[in-house]
Amino acid sequence: MMHNFFTLDIKTNSKNGMVMLRGFVYVFLIFSSFSALAQSKEKEWMLGPFERDQDARPILGKNSESEFKDPITHQNTHWESMATFNPAAIVKDGSIHVLYRAEEKLGEKEIGGHRSRIGMAISEDGVTYTKQPVPFFYPDEDHQKQNEWPGGTEDPRIVETEDGTYVLTYTQWNREVPRLAVATSKDLVHWEKHGPVFQKYEQGVYLNRETKSGAIVTELKNDKLVAAKINGLYWMYYGVPHIWLASSTNLKDWAPVETYEGKLAPVLSPRPGYFDSWLVEAGPPPLLTEKGIVVLYNAGNSQNIGVKELGNRIYTGGQALFDPNEPWKLLDRTDAPFIKPELPFEKSGQYKEGTTFLEGLVLFNETWYLYYGTADSMVGVVKAKP
Template structure:
């Protein structure tokens, strides 16, 4: 059976989150497939351990997905070989940015297949986190940037699956640029709820997500019945020399399952922003990018990438109110 966790101490917004003083918790290593950059992890709890499925690559910038485990949520042991690697044309330059959910004995992993032109949201399934069946791109001919900054071709990323049915269907929230929704009868085949010119949530002018929004983490079901998801938002600044500087910060949204196509509320200020050296310097600088969230040993652990180069965590104790926004 599907197990749905209702977190009795979860409210909107979640937090405050405080970046761990020992960050980064994972760095690139050696001269292997993860020698250059390591970031953007999915997270889940399995057998009293936190499991991270993270993106990493060597200097060739061809991403694979690796796995690491921890008994305290802070110190991780990683396996030498990736668990998911490029095989097909649509992902030949990378399997990127995973999100994961566990339903009825099966892990459903969404990730981005990258061919250096189109980014496509893809799906893979497994019963053991080792042997994966790839189901290919989910939303061909869909551009989630269409109302923001059109790509002119297929582009979709960032899918999070709700771990229970709503009105008899499975639901997914997805999108980079703007956010959309889709439904499924079998968790494998997904149909967008609208065309790509009708997002359910768009960037907010004048805010920290003025130029793009992207779904971050899988939903948390609060004791009030709301779905809360962490998000990523970005602003772009054109400098005097014509180069573009980006700044990625983390937000939150709340959705009422009774009206699953509407964002009920959004966090007005980011709960995390670039501050440390690793947040501010890297392959893509000025980035805090959240993709993993778990409740573990009584605390929330939010895992995020730092400037597409290292991996960090911010921790929240639910006994502490949201009086002060972590991240300044």
């Protein structure tokens, strides 16, 4: 087990854009031949099968030297010195843009005790990824500071609209209440923060309730994933330990789907006896297909009531199918994970139980690229032909 080999400390040379590892040039090579660790396709409607490349390794890792002058503390910070993980992805100008959660190490704190910002890496070929030198999205002296400081901005998902607007959902973490929030941009550089997604719903009844993981439904148009409307509304799967559903007319203000009693109605829940016995959590933006809405989700296993051989609290990936006209109606779901931690870098890091935590999905050069966080520490990718 080559755990030490996969503990990456990466430095980006701002002069030439190359990625460097402890003083020598290091390019992440993702080989084209497939690995024997590929997952099978359990059901006909699923996306995939997704496969690791031979000799697969992480595409992004931490950098203990990159610096960013924080606008709140006015100090230079090592903004990705702890970990880089939980990536979103979007295709723009013929390149893949990977948006990743970067943690600044703050002492020896536990998970959730460091500070997060969102960085970006760009790939023109899906093989090599060049990090940008500073984060593009972070807590600032703005109207969202009270929601984002001191914990930061975390776990992005991103979609594009038909008019070219980019919509970012992310978690605001002030170390009191995690809140699902939204921001928009026309260029992936300049962003407008719109605040918590449920702040205007029923006088903010859900504003102080824990929310996260907002995955907006998309459809494939001209080889691009764009936000889809169903019955005149946009839809978003969100949350943990259940997955809930919300709708919106403008992608900024959202209304959760409730029962007639006014309570949140979970549309996907953990199942005793299966790989998702502990929790389920929304993954990358779902895809509206001819068969229905395919939702890729993250699944936690409770070993005593789940799958014993998986271990306890391990994160794997599942897929669920929802009705294309009634997004709350579950039609089918997988009985086994289609991806799970198998390689050393997927099982070593902050979260030692292991994760393949799914957050980014793009179609690029006629290939699906599915990006995931590994053990709350690095970024990996698997691929599939449509």
